[in-house]
Amino acid sequence: MDLQLDQLRALDAVISEGTFDAAARRLSVTPSAISQRIKALEDAAGRILVQRTKPVQPTESGLTVLRLARQIQLLTGDTARELGDVHQPGAARVVIPIAVNADSLQTWVIPALGRAAAGVSFDVHREDEEHTTRLLRDGTVMAAITSTAAPVQGCTVRRLGAMRYRPMAQPAFARTWFPDGPNARSFAHAPVVLFDRKDDLQFRLMRHYTRKPVDPPRHYIPSSAGFNDAICAGMGWGMIPDLMIRPEDELISLDEKVFVDVPLYWQQWRLDSPALTLVAATIAEAAAESLL
Known part of the structure; x- marks a missing residue:
């Protein structure tokens, strides 16, 4: 051709x-x-x-x-x-399209991209970490932060670390809906805040208590900052990463002993590109400073 x-x-x-x-x-x-x-x-x-x-x-x-x-x-x-x-x-300028999950974008990724921005323009696609590999497969992005360890065909992969999420709620909300602490009955009835319809993190934690599917009232808030604000406003409980838990929000954990660690990986096209190598290095450096 x-x-x-x-x-x-x-x-x-x-x-x-x-x-x-x-x-x-x-x-x-x-x-x-x-x-x-x-x-x-x-x-x-x-x-x-x-x-x-x-x-x-x-x-x-x-x-x-x-x-x-x-x-x-x-x-x-x-x-x-x-x-x-x-x-x-x-x-x-080199244009590098990448896929990043919302919580990473809100917390530690932007400073990393800033350090690699000389001569590089970024086209960032916000996508759930469990779905970013689809964008790699179809060529939409050249690199992605993903929870998938298996490399997409034609890509390399490296582990970045993990983001730890905890079930958080406003104190008055917790007293109202979880008077006896987290249990199957409470989770079945207490309103929950979800990022979007791909967000399974809250239900993953609920299965730890309920052992079966439940259908609580739910709010969809497709913004990391808005998600936290909804929980602070007492709309429901939700899984918040440690990197976004602020003392001034005065939220409490529903169970201090329970958390969910979401592993994150960097996958990128297998190309000998100085620009892509620089971006990968700055992402890995920032991840080492911020993730578990």
Whole structure:
């Protein structure tokens, strides 16, 4: 296949931006030029690569070519950075899309990215740590913080540590709903705060007490800060990482002896990229300072 760099850039832009018009603005060309490049790329590949929907979606073959496009752009950006001064206006920048779970993003990841930001732009996808590997597989991201130890095909993996979560509640809430402490009956009736519908952490802890499924009232708060605020407001109990437990919130643990450790791993594409290596190193350093 004779795949041209401008065609691969067009594919990346269309998938990233969601429309041909937005891709054209990003690359400073016309929508017609984007359409022609995608058509030429599909002709070269011998198959349809994008579904022309809103937003534009890659086909299965398109995901394969998208991964190649982003690998080439990463290596091209690395080369441009080595040839120039990344601190000069207009200098070439490497774009690294990564997937990070919300609690890590809220606590220890941003300072790490800040230390690696010279000449690098980040496209951060917030996703639950149990689901970030999907974004690696389909080429959406080049690296991810995940709870999956088994490496995704074409990726390397290293353990970062673990985040410890505790069942926390506002004192008055605990007195009302857990007068005899945590037990199966209390967990079956006490309101619980969940991050989203993928959040299984609270139910994982409840199974320790109930031994069977329960269906308590629940609040969905898809924000790490908002999640904590909801618990502080007495809306329900929830699992809060040690890194986000603040004395001024005056929350109490429902059971000091019980906690859940969530292991975290760094998975990234297996590429010899100085920029990606630097990001991995700063993430690992920050994790060593913050995680168990």
